[in-house]
Amino acid sequence: MAGPEIERLIQLLARLPGLGPRSARRAALHLLKKKDALLNPLAATLRDVGESVHACSVCGNLDTHDPCAICSDPRRDAGLLCVVESVADLWALERAGVFRGRYHVLGGTLSALDGVGPADLNVDSLISRAQAGGLREVIIATNATVEGQTTAHYITDRLAPSGVQITRLAHGVPVGGELDYLDDGTLGAALKARRPL
């Protein structure tokens, strides 16, 4: 059907999350139709990003600078550290605009099944940051999954000797959520953590 160059483009696009073989074909055709408006800018941007974006050596965030814009921002509270699983989680918190401290990206969660141990995550650098002093509080913001909670417990144990205060995100009813659609675990957690009105 299509030539080998187009086939290769389709195969690469199909490896993006959210795109299958069929939607990758549609995307490739769309790119070819809009060469100047989309294909060429995308090729140039990918090359730029590939060359200039690297993981921050302090927190693991992705940025063109090292340390990243967040780590080197003097207006952010250096005493408050939020531990997240991935850069996507860091972006989610930044989008919400509710946190003015700094981050530490673990790069995954502990998972015996997938063979991910502590050495595969950025845990040692987190311990070093806590031992270096200057931290008031470490907020553990791993996901509320089994792996996320396991990782949170492991990090809490490792951080304990440093004496830094350790907190985690609250569990409960999501804002706008209806009780009827919530699972038992969330309802139980929300009830247990009830607060005076």
Add this chain to the structure above:
Amino acid sequence: MAGPEIERLIQLLARLPGLGPRSARRAALHLLKKKDALLNPLAATLRDVGESVHACSVCGNLDTHDPCAICSDPRRDAGLLCVVESVADLWALERAGVFRGRYHVLGGTLSALDGVGPADLNVDSLISRAQAGGLREVIIATNATVEGQTTAHYITDRLAPSGVQITRLAHGVPVGGELDYLDDGTLGAALKARRPL
């Protein structure tokens, strides 16, 4: 949140069909995580494809050669021409592997609402191909939509003076389809075009 380079990548990815802002972010992170395996090859392939792939001057197919591989294949029946709306439709027919003639890509359908007239489609070049002689049959394979059928009628009228035999794809029950889930129009067409068993 992310730097301007990454934001630009996300915005470009979000313009691909099938990707929204959220999945474009996931795709961008996935690309950044797999720089050598995915990001760099994709950037190089996009550049290659952008430079080398053009529309075939005979049929409108996309290929690195002009005339395209299908138009210049001597094993394909030059007397049989299949008229399709888009390159995606051409690819679909090629994937099915059921057609051994050549193609003509219209590049869309007539649409008064969208302001697409005959001059915006590759109709004149189709008429020229029919008048040049050597064609036994033109199969009109536009989609079974209102626009597709309107376009089919228009092309049939324009092709009539050339004296070439004009056919269209059969309408009916799709293979593997269940009657209960079919619309009335398809069922009516299938009944009207019934054939001896």
